[in-house]
Amino acid sequence: MTTEKRTVIYVSDGTGITAETLGNGLLSQFEGIAFRPMRIPFVDNEEKARDCLARINEVGQRDGIRPIVIMTQTNSECSAILHQADAYFIDLFDAFIAPLETELGSKYSRAVGRSHGHANPEYNSRIAAMNFALAHDDGVSDADLKNADIILVGVSRSGKTPTSLYLSLQFSLKAANYPLIPEDFERGHLPSRLQPYLHKLYGLTIAPEQLHRIRTERRANSKYSSLENCRYEVAAAEKMMKREGIKWFDTTAKSIEELSVQLMQELNHER
């Protein structure tokens, strides 16, 4: 029996997140093929490897076609067991670790998931950055704006919150964000508490039509979500950012990943 979807199994002795991230990037290149993802994480001893081997083979039997296994596995005994499966393997460590050992003149240390965890100072700074982003979301607090790495401004629902959180989680950046509201436009100047931080302010803007759609989901038939008001707010915000010399980005057709990487380039923030 064949199936219309090709099963992709992410296998790892850790979380499998590295394998899955790569898999999403690779497989999205193949249009017109539907994939069914499956995850088998924490395969970190030979017994689990044998169970995993059996599950991979079962999937192949069920599908009538061998599954694709995308794998990070630092334990060579487990790896050898898993490779007995009837599957198409994309083995990240096999492909890259051995050659890297030669290049670096160093043996790898077989440490699962060393790139995240409490013992790792970088991990703790990511969590601290996320807490900062949450505490400084939407102008809730300006207690610590001087310690922000970046402050995003823009009208409500222009994408500030998801971008701030992504910047914190992915790049350990302390990202605050501050809404531009009609009162600011009437006053004709930026909120005064932002004035000292012009050098780290970046703006987000968005097409009024898309803003209207997003706000309508939140609060339909209100002044807040009306297309007319969205047009007014976006124009007023862009005018203000222009006058203050704040560089801004249009979020209409960008993912938070793309936006975050562009902001990182602006900051020239090379860790």
Added chain:
Amino acid sequence: MTTEKRTVIYVSDGTGITAETLGNGLLSQFEGIAFRPMRIPFVDNEEKARDCLARINEVGQRDGIRPIVIMTQTNSECSAILHQADAYFIDLFDAFIAPLETELGSKYSRAVGRSHGHANPEYNSRIAAMNFALAHDDGVSDADLKNADIILVGVSRSGKTPTSLYLSLQFSLKAANYPLIPEDFERGHLPSRLQPYLHKLYGLTIAPEQLHRIRTERRANSKYSSLENCRYEVAAAEKMMKREGIKWFDTTAKSIEELSVQLMQELNHER
């Protein structure tokens, strides 16, 4: 002149996040070697590829040792230009795309960053999940708990918020969280609004000593942060979760990635 750090350059025609995620996983395996990361994203035409080539070679000159380039590049002309650099290449698309074409019987579509973007329904569901997590953080709102995929409970600062946000961003899961507070322990039962959702409640717990450290950073010398109170709250929360049959996880030595993947396994949530 040589330097003590080995430069790693993430090069991509997209954001480079896939390359960087893989790089973090691979390089963390080499203890005792310090790496200096650098990002060159959005290299999506031949002119940018030539600029990038020059920058890679400059870094090698400066460092006195060739840099490591970890690359996702779907444009073969750009790829050919970049490969002229004097660098050690880890080329994800070269290594995997061509063999995958054979396996899948399909040509790849050279689509940069197809895995995220507004046109992609999966992208929109991730952003919706993040908004859900924010709206249902820390018991702020219980408006929509019936639509939550998972509800995390635990004492203040046990790790609920970062885990909820990570589940939403990485797995598009609608994750709510709800604090267990001393009033709940005195009443001797779960907040009544959670009662209908026992089947999707999971608990987080944490070593009292670590909770004490985390809370002290927030509010030093308070009853809230005292070791004695932390011990009391953790014991009372665990007792309550046990009585209610809520499965819980200890966050003390786990990263949010590990925790999230374990919770996904519990939910058997295979997209």
